[in-house]
Amino acid sequence: MRNREPNGITRRGFLGSATVLFGAAGIPAANLLSTTSQPEATIAESMPMPGKIALEEHFVIPETLNASYGAAGSPEFRMQLEDIAAKRIAAMDRGGIDVCVLSLVGPGIQGIPDTAEAIRVARRANDHLAEQIAKSPKRFRGFAALPLQDPTEAAKELTRCVRELRFCGTLVNGFSQVKDQDSEAFYDLPPYRDFWATVQELDVPFYLHPRSPLPKKQPAYDGHACLTGSIWGFTAEALVHALRLMGGGLFDEYPTLRMILGHLGEGLPANLWRIDNRIARTLAARPKAKLPISHYLRENFYITTSGNFRTQTLTEVMLELGAERILYSVDYPFEDTGIAADWFDHAAISDAERMKIGRTNSAQLFRIQIRTCGADTLIRQSRSDVRSYSHT
Numbered sequence: 001m002r003n004r005e006p007n008g009i010t011r012r013g014f015l016g017s018a019t020v021l022f023g024a025a026g027i028p029a030a031n032l033l034s035t036t037s038q039p040e041a042t043i044a045e046s047m048p049m050p051g052k053i054a055l056e057e058h059f060v061i062p063e064t065l066n067a068s069y070g071a072a073g074s075p076e077f078r079m080q081l082e083d084i085a086a087k088r089i090a091a092m093d094r095g096g097i098d099v100c101v102l103s104l105v106g107p108g109i110q111g112i113p114d115t116a117e118a119i120r121v122a123r124r125a126n127d128h129l130a131e132q133i134a135k136s137p138k139r140f141r142g143f144a145a146l147p148l149q150d151p152t153e154a155a156k157e158l159t160r161c162v163r164e165l166r167f168c169g170t171l172v173n174g175f176s177q178v179k180d181q182d183s184e185a186f187y188d189l190p191p192y193r194d195f196w197a198t199v200q201e202l203d204v205p206f207y208l209h210p211r212s213p214l215p216k217k218q219p220a221y222d223g224h225a226c227l228t229g230s231i232w233g234f235t236a237e238a239l240v241h242a243l244r245l246m247g248g249g250l251f252d253e254y255p256t257l258r259m260i261l262g263h264l265g266e267g268l269p270a271n272l273w274r275i276d277n278r279i280a281r282t283l284a285a286r287p288k289a290k291l292p293i294s295h296y297l298r299e300n301f302y303i304t305t306s307g308n309f310r311t312q313t314l315t316e317v318m319l320e321l322g323a324e325r326i327l328y329s330v331d332y333p334f335e336d337t338g339i340a341a342d343w344f345d346h347a348a349i350s351d352a353e354r355m356k357i358g359r360t361n362s363a364q365l366f367r368i369q370i371r372t373c374g375a376d377t378l379i380r381q382s383r384s385d386v387r388s389y390s391h392t
């Protein structure tokens with residue numbers, strides 16, 4: 001497994017093709033791979049690289065379970081969603097994850113059209129999460145769930161979560177339904193401008209997580225209902241929402257906002273050149289934004305590896321945004337921490353890049369204190385004696 005990517009490409013084979021790919025990009029292909037002199041055959045196969053920080057890791061509360069994407073899961077799966085204790089910590093250990101930043105599973109608060117109820121449940125979810133984090137503060141951090149049905153209340157709740165509960169930011173599950181089930185509120189709209197001012201002032205990241213399209217939009221999927229969820233509908237919704245925020249000029253008005261997209265960028269990096277090119281060559285309607293979409297993606301966005309464990313896609317995002325903009329994530333419990341680690345720990349990137357993506361980028365972004373430990377030390381440690389790494 002160590003020398004073979006999930007798609008059947010070997011590390012040696014990747015290096016050969018990467019020499020062409022990255023040579024053209026001015027990046028020595030040798031930099032992509034570990035320079036350790038330790039023979040690969042002596043490296044422990046079963047030990048995950050320790051010390052990872054993971055960001056798209058979900059939990060649920062009883063109030064949102066039945067309407068959540070976890071509702072159709074087995075009793076075991078539901079238990080995994082609910083647990084913020086020993087079983088989750090054991091799963092984190094299997095994947096070498098030191099700290100998880102937890103978030104309410106989708107659609108969560110965004111799927112509650114009654115504004116008063118959305119405000120109440122958001123507070124309940126955030127208070128519950130804070131209580132669980134307090135029991136294991138070195139392993140868990142929190143993203144706020146926000147009632148964006150009311151931008152003013154959402155700004156208040158985010159402020160409470162950051163200043164009082166010490167949360168790291170917010171994860172929002174796409175557009176919000178407001179007042180009726182068929183409504184969609186996207187956050188580029190004018191009523192949300194003051195909310196964004198608060199996010200920028202608090203200086204915390206906003207994770208735009210996908211959700212499925214509403215039934216009124218699903219005729220496009222007629223006869224293919226399975227495509228509306230995480231197979232494709234998630235990607236389409238999140239990508240359009242991100243483009244609305246960028247194209248609507250949000251980042252011209254609030255240039256220091258920091259956004260996060262999951263799933264290796266929801267397909268946006270792969271389409272970046274074409275989007276910029278078509279905007280530049282279009283004489284009719286253009287976005288309000290002053291600069292190319294690629295500018296905002298590179299300046300205002302981070303991309304996580306959640307649920308997309310594919311080295312070709314990862315390297316494409318690295319070429320477009322740089323390793324400094326990529327953050328490790330799993331999407332637990334929808335994805336397996338061990339499978340994610342098996343891919344990431346052995347993906348054909350350099351150990352320095354692995355360290356940035358796996359840990360240091362997130363530590364800096366979320367101001368999570370990490371041990372003073374060089375990348376080489378930590379990675380060697382992961383391959384020799386993972387048990388020496390202490391979470392205490």
Ligand code: ZN
Binds near residue numbers: 058209306
């Ligand atoms: Zn997710």
